[in-house]
Amino acid sequence: MSVINSKVANIGDLKLEHFKKADKFESHFIRIGQLLGAKDLGYSYDIVPPGKSSCPFHSHRAEEEMFFIVKGSGTLRYGDETRKIREGDVICCPTGGPETAHQILNDSDADLAYLSVSTMMPAEVCEYPDSKKVGAFGGSLRHMTHTDDALDYWKDEVPSG
Structure with missing residues (x-):
């Protein structure tokens, strides 16, 4: 990995990890923020193969997310809508519910x-509308x-009584 003063990394030089869960979810990824010592923002790089997604349909109650499409095209599911996305698109995912x-x-x-x-955020609640789950995350x-x-x-x- 090419790092200058431990604060700059080139995505082309990063060693990606592989993740696969069943036939639906797969990606090659790296959590760049952790590598570079980020404190308040998390940032990651994902390469998702054809026919896959890196995670389930979900919303956040505490953490806001942004995605920037570096290469390729796909579909964004957002609330009740879907739309095509492509290289150069910036996607805003504020906090909220379904x-x-x-x-x-x-x-x-x-x-x-x-x-x-x-x-x-130190604590987070995520909702998963497709599977009707809720996750609570904070510390351990x-x-x-x-x-x-x-x-x-x-x-x-x-x-009781």
């Missing part, structure tokens, strides 16, 4: 490469549950 859920799909016949930038806490599995706020806090 109306800001997003996913980038590579439905082309060539690799799709993008940079993602996000605010790094990483908890996923189905939205149907709600507990009463007072359960196990006070005697």
